[in-house]
Amino acid sequence: DTGVSQDPRHKITKRGQNVTFRCDPISEHNRLYWYRQTLGQGPEFLTYFQNEAQLEKSRLLSDRFSAERPKGSFSTLEIQRTEQGDSAMYLCASSLEGNSGNTIYFGEGSWLTVV
């Protein structure tokens, strides 16, 4: 499968702990997105990278959240001092600038449960 891959798929952590999620986009896709999805809601935009540059951050991304894409390939999303409200599915997506319609392809997501 050469789609967007995310790791881990599931994470249970205690409140106050730090967690990190990894995303490997489709090879050669220069655009990478992180979304968050809670039960009963559609995905909500968190942040966007073009190559290694983080060009936009949503107001949903508090100071406890940080995302990186150091070499313009894989990306990490770290949540520090987790809170129960952080429990959600974290989705990564990628696209190729200039491709037909800028189709955005999603990964299977990383489930976070904060207990």
Next chain:
Amino acid sequence: AQRVTQPEKLLSVFKGAPVELKCNYSYSGSPELFWYVQYSRQRLQLLLRHISRESIKGFTADLNKGETSFHLKKPFAQEEDSAMYYCALSTMFSGGYNKLIFGAGTRLAVHP
């Protein structure tokens, strides 16, 4: 404000019945609309986009700018159409990139 509204959380129909999943949007610019689908235990995937004006798996959607709607339709539902459907609006930024704003989704259940 940019917003996508899907008024129905659940749409339950019998096989062979027509289906219409409603989507309304709010956007001041020129909209680009999409329908994404998520089948059980699968990732979110693109079903169709309005600029393509195509029919995928028998589904069609027409952008109505006057009513700010992008309803998804299929004349005869199949059991394999059962899934979660999300309407999404693409917003374009000055840097030329876009992001998607999603509705809350509608679960389509097609019964035999």
